Amino acid sequence: MTGNPVYRKATFAAGCFWDVEAAFRNLDGVLETVVGYTGGTVPEPTYEQVAAGITGHAEAVGVVFDPSVVSYGQLLDAFWKMHDPTQEGGQGEYSGPQYRSLIFYHDEEQKEAARASRDRLAAEKRYGDRPIRTEILPATTFWPAEECHQQFYAKCGQSFVTSRQIWE
Numbered sequence: 553m554t555g556n557p558v559y560r561k562a563t564f565a566a567g568c569f570w571d572v573e574a575a576f577r578n579l580d581g582v583l584e585t586v587v588g589y590t591g592g593t594v595p596e597p598t599y600e601q602v603a604a605g606i607t608g609h610a611e612a613v614g615v616v617f618d619p620s621v622v623s624y625g626q627l628l629d630a631f632w633k634m635h636d637p638t639q640e641g642g643q644g645e646y647s648g649p650q651y652r653s654l655i656f657y658h659d660e661e662q663k664e665a666a667r668a669s670r671d672r673l674a675a676e677k678r679y680g681d682r683p684i685r686t687e688i689l690p691a692t693t694f695w696p697a698e699e700c701h702q703q704f705y706a707k708c709g710q711s712f713v714t715s716r717q718i719w720e
Contacts, residue, residue: 557618557620558619559583559616559617559618559619560616560617560618560619560624560658561614561615561616561617561658561691562614562615562617562624562627562658562662563590563612563613563614563615563655563656563658563691563694564576564612564613564615564627564631564654564655564656565590565591565610565611565612565613565651565652565653565654565655565656566631566634566635566637566643566653566654567611567635567642567643567644567646567651567653568611568643568646568651569587569588569611569612569613569697570587571634572587572611572612572613572634572635573585573586573587573613573702573703574703574706575630575634576613576615576627576630577703577706579617579622579626579627579630580621580622581617581618581619581620581621581622581626582615582616582617582622582627583616583617583618584614584615584616585613585614585615585616585703586613586614586694586696586697586702587611587612587613587614587696587697587702588611588612588613588614588694588695588696588697589602589607589609589610589611589612589650589694589695589697590609590610590612590656590691590692590693590694590695591608591609591610591612591654591656591689591692592607592608592609592610593607593608594606594607594608594609595693595695596695597609597695598698599697599698602650603648603650605648605649605650607650608649609650609695610649610650610651610652610654611650611651611697612654612656612694614694614696615627624661624662624665625665625669628655628665628666628669629669631655632669632673632678635653636679637653637670637673637679637684637685637686638679638682638683638684638685639653639685640652640685652685652687653685653686653687654686654687654688654689655670655686655687655688655689656689656690656691656692657688657689657690657691658691663688663690666688667688670684670686670688
């Protein structure tokens with residue numbers, strides 16, 4: 553008789569949460585994704601409040617994953633590949649603190665793995681001499697975004713990125 557599987561949570565912010573959610577949702581071992589807001593001070597924020605940059609929250613993605621299929625380290629690798637962690641004040645066409653690069657850790661193991669991953673990238677000079685600006689913070693209350701934002705690209709029949717693109 554086998555025990556119940558142990559699933560884990562991870563939370564990442566890397567620009568527009570629609571893009572980040574689509575990228576993570578397509579990875580083997582990711583069981584669930586939810587877009588929302590975290591890292592700020594306003595309880596129960598709305599999309600409009602977060603988009604205005606007045607809450608301190610970032611657009612983020614909560615990920616539930618099966619560590620027997622995909623490791624936290626592999627999720628970190630995907631995270632680094634899906635955005636430019638050296639950008640300050642947003643990502644690509646999205647500007648403002650709500651689009652900053654963040655890793656929210658749920659335990660000490662994730663904290664250490666995130667830091668080691670960031671430090672390895674810096675040592676490898678993957679981004680040349682540009683400093684990695686990704687913040688690594690403890691997970692706080694995660695406020696799910698409105699339903700219209702959940703799995704946005706899937707609802708629209710669009711695809712942002714596939715897991716194959718992330719791993720290449």
